[in-house]
Amino acid sequence: MTMKRFNLLLVALAMLLALAAPALAAGAGPGVSPDAALTMLKDGNARYVAGKPQYPHQNKERRVLTATKGQAPFATILSCSDSRAPVELIFDQGLGDLFVVRVAGNVAGVDEIASMEYAGEHLHTPLLVVLGHTKCGAVTAVVENAKLHGSLPSLAAKIKPAVFKTRAAHRDLRGDALIAAAIKANVQQAMADLFAKSRIIKDLVKAGKLQVLGALYDLESGKVEWLGPQPGEKASAAGKAGVK
Numbered sequence: 001m002t003m004k005r006f007n008l009l010l011v012a013l014a015m016l017l018a019l020a021a022p023a024l025a026a027g028a029g030p031g032v033s034p035d036a037a038l039t040m041l042k043d044g045n046a047r048y049v050a051g052k053p054q055y056p057h058q059n060k061e062r063r064v065l066t067a068t069k070g071q072a073p074f075a076t077i078l079s080c081s082d083s084r085a086p087v088e089l090i091f092d093q094g095l096g097d098l099f100v101v102r103v104a105g106n107v108a109g110v111d112e113i114a115s116m117e118y119a120g121e122h123l124h125t126p127l128l129v130v131l132g133h134t135k136c137g138a139v140t141a142v143v144e145n146a147k148l149h150g151s152l153p154s155l156a157a158k159i160k161p162a163v164f165k166t167r168a169a170h171r172d173l174r175g176d177a178l179i180a181a182a183i184k185a186n187v188q189q190a191m192a193d194l195f196a197k198s199r200i201i202k203d204l205v206k207a208g209k210l211q212v213l214g215a216l217y218d219l220e221s222g223k224v225e226w227l228g229p230q231p232g233e234k235a236s237a238a239g240k241a242g243v244k
Contacts, residue, residue, distance in 0.1 A: 033126060040074060040093075041091050041093075041127075044090075044093055049223050053089075055092070057097055062096065063095055066095050071099075073099040073119065074125065074126065074127070075097075075129060076101070076127070076128045076129070077091075077098055077099070077101070078112060078116060078128070078129070078130045078194075079101070079132075079217075081103055082133060084219050085219070087102070099123060099125055101115045104155060105155060106132050106187065107155060107159060108158070108197070116198070120201060128201070130213070131187075131216070132216050134183065134216065134220070135219055136183050138155065139162070142159045143163055143178060158189075162186040162188070165185055187215070188214060188230060191230035212230060213228060
């Protein structure tokens with residue numbers, strides 16, 4: 001190898017390291033398995049429920065690190081905008097740990113899916129969680145056929161399939177029981193919409209680079225119930241054993 005080629009190789013290597021450094025310096029993102037990411041979420045939620053949060057990565061040093069070196073979140077969370085369900089608190093995480101997409105009813109529309117594709121393809125998050133919660137106002141409004149105005153009917157339209165499926169599968173349910181079942185179905189609906197509309201997400205899951213799971217947060221207990229992968233879609237090979 002000539003000296004000129006050697007120098008070019010060194011320059012190329014330096015450029016690659018420079019591109020990788022922001023993500024690697026900021027957190028655990030690339031290289032963390034879906035199982036490891038899930039364990040971190042479960043452990044964080046256990047601390048939160050027990051009233052013993054550690055408030056990790058919430059100091060000045062972490063703020064400066066993520067501002068100057070970039071982000072490397074270890075999980076993507078699609079959650080509801082409800083003020084009672086703050087994602088970082090629920091999982092006891094801090095700056096740069098979670099890539100959170102929040103929207104009323106945790107629906108998977110075009111903008112939400114684009115955000116999740118960015119996290120999976122460019123930030124390499126190994127785990128994507130669709131997180132619903134008990135007593136969800138958006139789902140309740142659809143179940144009760146509430147009058148909606150402005151842009152709300154468009155959002156409600158994404159929830160209606162879950163409500164229709166719930167009514168068809170559970171004709172005996174009424175009131176709160178029907179709403180609770182519809183909330184879980186809505187989590188599955190968001191996952192179904194995600195897989196139906198995103199080739200990027202499907203390919204990442206197929207390649208074993210991403211696991212997609214549903215979950216439900218209980219407003220009263222603080223516990224997160226893990227619902228597993230979308231029915232009909234395979235979890236990544238690395239993460240099949242991680243859901244209990």
